[in-house]
Amino acid sequence: MSAFDFLLQGLATASDPMLLFYALIGVTLGTAVGVLPGIGPALTVALLLPVTYRLDPAGSLIMFAGIYYGGMYGGSTTSILLNTPGESASIITALEGNKMARKGRGGPALATAAIGSFVAGLIATLLLAFLAPHVVKLALVFGPREYFALMVLAFVTVSSAFGDSTLRGLTSLFLGFGLACVGIDQLTGQARMSFGVPDLLDGIEVTTLAVAMFAVGEALAIAALGNTGEDKVHAVKGSVWMNRSDWSRSWKPWLRGTFIGFPIGAMPAGGAEIGTFLSYATEKKLTKHPEEFGHGAIEGVAGPEAANNASAAGTLVPLLTLGLPTTATAAIMLAGFQQFGLQPGPLLFATNPELVWGLIASLLIANAMLLVLNLPMIGLWVKLLTIPKPWLYAGILLFATLGTIGANPSTFELGMLLVFGLVGYGMRVFGYPIAPIVVGLILSPMAEQQLRRALSISQGDWTVLLTSPIAAVMLGIAALALIVPLVMRMRGRGAVLSQLAGDED
Amino acid sequence: MKKLMLATILAGAVALPAMAADYTIIAPANPGGGWDQTARTMQAVLQDEGISSSVQVQNVPGAGGTIGLAQFASQNEGNANALIVGGYVMVGAILTNNAPVGLDAVTPIARLTGEYEAIVVPAASPIQTIEELVEALKADPGAVSWAGGSAGGTDHIAVGLLAKAAGVDPTKINYIAYSGGGEALAAILGSQVTAGISSLGEFVAQIDSGTLRLLAVSSEERIEGVDAPTLKEVGLDVVLQNWRMVAAAPGLSDEQKAAVSADIEAMVKSASWQEQLATKGWADTYLAGAEFDAQLAADITATETVLKDIGLVK
Numbered sequence: 055m056s057a058f059d060f061l062l063q064g065l066a067t068a069s070d071p072m073l074l075f076y077a078l079i080g081v082t083l084g085t086a087v088g089v090l091p092g093i094g095p096a097l098t099v100a101l102l103l104p105v106t107y108r109l110d111p112a113g114s115l116i117m118f119a120g121i122y123y124g125g126m127y128g129g130s131t132t133s134i135l136l137n138t139p140g141e142s143a144s145i146i147t148a149l150e151g152n153k154m155a156r157k158g159r160g161g162p163a164l165a166t167a168a169i170g171s172f173v174a175g176l177i178a179t180l181l182l183a184f185l186a187p188h189v190v191k192l193a194l195v196f197g198p199r200e201y202f203a204l205m206v207l208a209f210v211t212v213s214s215a216f217g218d219s220t221l222r223g224l225t226s227l228f229l230g231f232g233l234a235c236v237g238i239d240q241l242t243g244q245a246r247m248s249f250g251v252p253d254l255l256d257g258i259e260v261t262t263l264a265v266a267m268f269a270v271g272e273a274l275a276i277a278a279l280g281n282t283g284e285d286k287v288h289a290v291k292g293s294v295w296m297n298r299s300d301w302s303r304s305w306k307p308w309l310r311g312t313f314i315g316f317p318i319g320a321m322p323a324g325g326a327e328i329g330t331f332l333s334y335a336t337e338k339k340l341t342k343h344p345e346e347f348g349h350g351a352i353e354g355v356a357g358p359e360a361a362n363n364a365s366a367a368g369t370l371v372p373l374l375t376l377g378l379p380t381t382a383t384a385a386i387m388l389a390g391f392q393q394f395g396l397q398p399g400p401l402l403f404a405t406n407p408e409l410v411w412g413l414i415a416s417l418l419i420a421n422a423m424l425l426v427l428n429l430p431m432i433g434l435w436v437k438l439l440t441i442p443k444p445w446l447y448a449g450i451l452l453f454a455t456l457g458t459i460g461a462n463p464s465t466f467e468l469g470m471l472l473v474f475g476l477v478g479y480g481m482r483v484f485g486y487p488i489a490p491i492v493v494g495l496i497l498s499p500m501a502e503q504q505l506r507r508a509l510s511i512s513q514g515d516w517t518v519l520l521t522s523p524i525a526a527v528m529l530g531i532a533a534l535a536l537i538v539p540l541v542m543r544m545r546g547r548g549a550v551l552s553q554l555a556g557d558e559d
Numbered sequence: 560m561k562k563l564m565l566a567t568i569l570a571g572a573v574a575l576p577a578m579a580a581d582y583t584i585i586a587p588a589n590p591g592g593g594w595d596q597t598a599r600t601m602q603a604v605l606q607d608e609g610i611s612s613s614v615q616v617q618n619v620p621g622a623g624g625t626i627g628l629a630q631f632a633s634q635n636e637g638n639a640n641a642l643i644v645g646g647y648v649m650v651g652a653i654l655t656n657n658a659p660v661g662l663d664a665v666t667p668i669a670r671l672t673g674e675y676e677a678i679v680v681p682a683a684s685p686i687q688t689i690e691e692l693v694e695a696l697k698a699d700p701g702a703v704s705w706a707g708g709s710a711g712g713t714d715h716i717a718v719g720l721l722a723k724a725a726g727v728d729p730t731k732i733n734y735i736a737y738s739g740g741g742e743a744l745a746a747i748l749g750s751q752v753t754a755g756i757s758s759l760g761e762f763v764a765q766i767d768s769g770t771l772r773l774l775a776v777s778s779e780e781r782i783e784g785v786d787a788p789t790l791k792e793v794g795l796d797v798v799l800q801n802w803r804m805v806a807a808a809p810g811l812s813d814e815q816k817a818a819v820s821a822d823i824e825a826m827v828k829s830a831s832w833q834e835q836l837a838t839k840g841w842a843d844t845y846l847a848g849a850e851f852d853a854q855l856a857a858d859i860t861a862t863e864t865v866l867k868d869i870g871l872v873k
Contacts, residue, residue, distance in 0.1 A: 197751035198735075238623075241736050243655045243710030243871055252626055255656060322745035376748065376765070463617070464630075507735050511704045511752060 060407050061183060064415030067408070073116050074423075076109070077416060080117040081424050084124020088141060089132050090457045098125070099383055111409060116416035118387050123175055123420045125383075126326070126366045127428070130167040130359050135160055135438050136450050138269035142260045143326035143362040145492055146334045148268060150347070150354030157350050160436040162296045166304045166352055167359040168428045169296075174312040174360035175421035178367035181316055182374075183414045189368075190375045193321045198507035199519050201321075203528035205501035208328050210532040211335035212493050222486045230494020233258050240499075241506050253466040260496055262458055266471045267488045269454040271478020273447040278479070304356040307337050311360030318361075319368020326365040327496050330358035367417065374410060581611035582822075584805075585643040586618050587627025594624065597671065597803050598644045600835050601826065608829045610822050623652025623709070629660040635808035639815040642668075646803035648712050650862050655711035655871050662855065665806040666816055669823050670851055672836065673802035673844035674758035676717045676777035677787070681750045682770050689775040689793050692754060693725050700731035706743040706752040710736040711871045713801040714756045716862060717777055719869040724795040729868040747771065758801055759785070760840045802844055804851075820847060 067073070087098045098121050109117075129144035134151035147167065154163040181189070196204075236247045237257030248254035296304070314336065315329035337353040338344070347354060373384045438446070458471050481488055512518040520526050582605065586598035595618060602614040619627035624645055635641040643665060653661050680686045686695065696703045700722065707714030715736065719729045735752055737743035744762070747755035748770060755762075755771075759782070765771040773787040777799040781789060790797045807819045826832055827845045836843055846854060866872040 194745060194749035197746065197749055238656070239710075240738060241710055243715075243736070245656060252629055252656075252659065255626065322742050372745065376744070463619070510733060510735055513701050513733070 060411035061415060063408070064411035064413075065418065067112060067412050068116060068415040068419050073113060073416070074419070076113045076117045077120045077420050077423055078427075080120020081124040081420050081427060082120075084121035084126075085128035085131075085424070085428070086124075087121070088125040088128020088130075090453070090460065099387065112412050112416075115387075115391075115409070115413050116420070119413060119416045120420040120423070122366055122383055122387075123171075123363065123417065123424060126363050127168070127171045127424055130171070130355075130362075131164065131435060132453075134163045134167065134355065135435060136269065136446075136453075137272050138450055138454060139261075139264050142264060142492075142496060143330055143365070144359075145264050145268075145327070145489065146330040146358040147355055147362075149334070149489055150351050153348070153350030154352065154355065155436075155439060159350060159352075160439060161432055162300045162352060163350075163355050164432045164435060165296045165429065166300065166308075166356045168425060168432070170304065170308040170311065170356045170360040171363040172421055172425040173308045174315065174362075174364040175367060175424075176418065177309075177312045178316045178319075178364040179414060179417045179421065182367045182370055182417075183411075186371045186375050189317065189320045189371050192317070193372060195524065196321050197522075198504045198511065199522050199525045200528070201504040202501060202508055202519065203522075203525035203532070204318075204328070205497055205504060207528045207532045207535075208331050208497055209501070210535045212331040212490075212497075219485075223490050226481065226486050226488065227490040227494045230491040231498045233263065233491070234495045234498040234502075240503055241510070251466075253464065257499075258470065258495065259462070259467070260492065262462075262467060262471055263474055263495055264492045265454045265458060266474030267478040267481075267492060269450050270471060270475025271482055271488065273451050274475060274479035275482045276443060276447050278483075300352055303343075303352050306340075307333070307353045307357035308360040310336055310340075311357040312364040314357075315361030315364030316368040319365025320371040321368075322372055325496075325500075326362050326369075329361040329365045331493065331497075333357040333361035370413075370417075374413075581605075581640060582614045583641050584614060584616050585627050585631050585641070586616055587624035587631070587643060587645065587649070588618065593803060594644045594646065596839070597805075600832075600839070601642075601644070601671075601805070604826050604829060604832045604835060605822070607831050608826065610825050610829075623656065623712070624649040625652050625656050625658040625660070628653075628662075628665065629658065632660050632664040632809055637810040637815075638808045639811055639819060641808045642819070643806050644803065645806060647801050647858065647862075648709075650859055651711045651713070651716060651866060654863055654866050662806070662859070665809055666811050667804060667806045667851060667855055668816075668820055669827070669847035670802050670804045670844055670854070671823075671827065672841040673800040674760055674842065675782065676714065676756055676799055676801065677759040677762050677766075678721075678774045678776075679747060679755045679762050679766065679771040680753070680774060681747055682772055683750060684753070684772065686754070686774070687772070689788065689790070692774060693721075693793070693795070695753070696722065696725060696727055696732075700727050701733050703754065704733045704735055704752040705754050705756055706735050706737055706746045707756040708737065708743065710734070711866060712736075713758075713799065715869065715871075716865050717756055717797065717799050719865045720797045720799060721790065721795055723865070723868060724790070724797050729865070730870045732869070763840065800844065804855075823847070 068077070083098060099118050125141070126143065129139060129141040130147045130151070133139045133144040133148040135155050137148050137152040139145045139148050151163045151167070154160060234257070236254055238244065238248075238255050239246050245255055311329075311333040314333045315326070318329040318332070319326060334354055334357060337351075337357040338347050341347065341351060341353050343351055343353075369384050373388060441449070455468065455471065458467055478488055481491075508518060509516070520529070584598045584601060586595040588594040595616075598616045602616050605611040605614045619630055628643065628645065628649065631641065631643045645662070650662065652658065678689065678692070680692070686692050692703070705714075705718050707718065709715070715734050718732055718734055722729045722732050735746070737746065743755060743757060744765070746752050748765065754774070759776060762771055762773065766773045773785070775790050775793065776782055776785060776787050777797055778789050779791070779798050781787075781792075805823060807816065811819070824845075824847065827843070833843070835841075863872065
């Protein structure tokens with residue numbers, strides 16, 4: 055049987071009413087945990103694992119798939135409406151999405167996120183089905199030096215998310231670097247900057263920082279403004295649905311986001327966040343409406359949301375072809391496979407094709423179900439913004455606290471949430487952007503580890519960073535991205551660039 | 560809808576602690592890892608076999624399990640319903656982190672499962688046997704890079720012991736720590752490093768499919784169905800097992816300790832436990848009572864020595 059026959063057979067299996075019901079439970083649960091900051095799909099799948107002992111493999115895998123895709127999607131809703139990213143991959147979505155929501159364009163923002171997630175999920179799942187063995191070969195070529203070059207590229211491109219002032223953006227980024235140093239150094243096992251506090255040994259949790267910065271900081275800022283707050287939130291202005299211009303501005307970012315997110319998700323050390331950073335930067339470079347970025351550009355929602363869902367499918371490439379779990383959720387899905395006596399890995403496609411294709415088919419079904427579930431809900435979701443501010447922000451605070459406790463029941467974690475919330479408030483008051491601090495916390499440990507691994511393997515020879523063609527090309531692009539704007543600015547070309555220069559502190 | 564969802568989540572959050580649990584098992588790690596899986600397997604078996612009517616698993620991740628251990632020891636004095644899962648990695652983590660709370664602060668009950676370490680190279684590697692790898696290590700320790708789990712963990716300790724046994728200065732080994740099995744495996748498969756070391760189970764699928772070559776295992780005797788020599792056979796006196804254990808709260812009376820031990824023994828002897836071990840590929844290394852206490856003490860001493868040799872513990 056060819057791959058296509060297997061897929062059709064898988065779809066037929068997965069369209070059994072009982073299995074559809076499992077898929078429904080999965081996507082609903084997944085969306086709910088994606089919405090709740092701190093609690094991710096990994097914990098949910100782990101909690102469900104004992105339950106699924108009683109289900110057949112098809113039923114439980116379908117449910118896992120639904121949770122996984124639902125979780126990836128659910129985070130965007132709170133990011134857009136409440137400026138509270140449910141998980142780290144939807145931090146970038148909050149940048150433009152929340153600005154759109156404040157202007158009464160929450161409906162189109164949610165719609166482009168939902169449809170973008172669907173499109174990306176669909177294409178990426180098909181890529182997973184037909185290209186997995188080839189993609190994985192490419193992913194294995196990536197060693198420490200190539201990852202380091204990718205991180206450098208991400209650093210340079212993500213600087214476009216720094217807001218108006220480069221200096222303030224860099225200050226915020228370096229604060230993030232500093233926070234990233236806290237905890238046990240992975241390569242030597244020694245504690246750094248933990249000041250003898252055992253709770254700090256594991257470093258600072260990205261979601262805790264993100265929720266504190268975005269949600270708690272914002273709630274404090276709103277409270278400090280009192281009723282005089284001039285930035286009035288419009289619940290709905292114009293259509294809840296996407297208009298013609300929204301569509302024409304969204305479809306290309308969806309596709310670009312998919313093709314950025316999928317390969318990076320497939321890399322064993324890629325992760326979902328980097329794809330969203332790169333997609334955001336790409337859209338900002340290519341947009342015809344650069345003036346809208348930072349004030350609610352729909353491209354800035356469409357691209358990263360597509361990238362984040364595509365990377366979810368990408369993660370399954372090494373899982374299914376090599377048996378490599380590269381995220382916590384994938385690790386638990388691996389445990390799920392094992393409980394049915396299946397060993398994912400190079401032989402799985404050959405030994406259990408029905409199951410693999412059943413899983414891929416259920417991903418397609420979960421993906422479609424998410425769209426069906428979520429599009430009609432958009433009208434309801436945006437009504438959230440009509441809740442009077444004091445109630446809304448009190449609710450957000452409760453929500454943020456609950457999520458943090460749910461993920462890690464410790465008073466220390468709560469204390470961190472509050473302290474970082476105060477820092478976030480201070481940064482808002484003094485006009486420092488908050489995204490770079492979170493980006494710094496995510497990227498810098500990866501960059502540091504990969505650089506040190508590369509140098510350790512080469513026994514201290516720095517030239518290895520340039521002897522790999524892939525790494526050299528990426529570093530070259532990063533250098534160009536850094537130098538070209540400087541040169542152009544010096545020559546006084548480009549209205550946007552000179553305006554950027556004017557904003558420099 | 561939002562309110563409904565919030566209410567559901569709230570209800571869920573409130574309902575969890577309200578369930579009367581015979582046992583609460585702390586998994587001092589994130590969901591998905593070995594300790595978490597051990598705790599959840601225990602949960603399923605204890606309930607299925609009717610040993611306990613309700614078992615709850617709680618994840619308290621962090622710092623090689625030492626955060627969960629410290630929290631467990633301080634909150635459960637004399638509580639016979641509280642259990643914690645741990646293992647060999649915790650022994651190393653307590654020493655490298657200089658953790659304030661050690662395994663002497665809890666009541667170890669039994670060793671449950673264990674996995675031996677496996678040394679592999681990618682299929683394309685010119686190295687064919689463990690002897691060749693050891694020769695390369697002797698010639699230039701820095702030129703042999705090893706990919707494995709976290710620094711100071713079982714894999715790192717195994718490389719340190721191997722170097723020592725081969726007469727190589729353990730501080731010279733070039734060990735590249737990765738956060739999880741998956742990432743290390745990718746580095747080995749991609750030939751980014753010379754060799755890889757991890758629990759045998761992590762590599763089985765790749766060895767079977769021929770993408771990795773198994774050079775040696777760290778067991779006492781050859782493992783059934785595994786076509787590779789032990790380190791002992793090739794003259795390296797290294798036997799190492801990454802074991803997992805269960806411990807109870809501090810300050811238990813002898814009767815309480817006996818009751819917990821009896822429950823755990825009943826669990827280990829049950830058919831569904833054995834079935835779970837088989838599907839997960841875990842070896843049954845059940846050891847309890849005074850024998851386990853002695854083994855634990857010996858492991859702690861040996862680990863402290865090797866961590867000092869590698870230079871991770873001063």
